[in-house]
Amino acid sequence: MKKINAKKFARVLIDAVEDKSPSETEKIISEFIAYLSEKRLLAWWREISRSIENVWREKYGVANISVISAHPLSEKSRKALEKVAPGADIVETVDPELIGGAIVRIDDRIVDSSVLGSLNSLKQTLVR
Secondary structure (H helix, E strand, O other), X not given: OOOOOHHHHHHHHHHHHOOOOHHHHHHHHHHHHHHHHHOOOHHHHHHHHHHHHHHHHHXXXXXXXXXXXXXXXOHHHHHHHHHHOOOOEEEXXXXXXXXXXXXXXXOOEEEEOOHHHHHHXXXXXXXX
């Protein structure tokens, strides 16, 4: 048997579930886990699951998006995010203390375009 590579397993799983419905995806994952069990490779599941995010990022560019905004996102904004990052896990949070704008975290990058962030930045500049 060739050397086991968690990243290859993750890539195969992602390719297998691409464009599948939730019920089809669930069935594919169950069959994948059954295969790992049958081949006595379940110990690899944790490493494979960690590799999934990296493979997803390589394939689609973004894995996780977090949006904290002063007001709920419009349907148009939500659809634009989904179009820019297909398949990314998008989490929305409303925080009225931001006053306006939003803080967007895309994987490890953060873009703060909130009014509160701008005021804090201005405060830091004036204090210096």
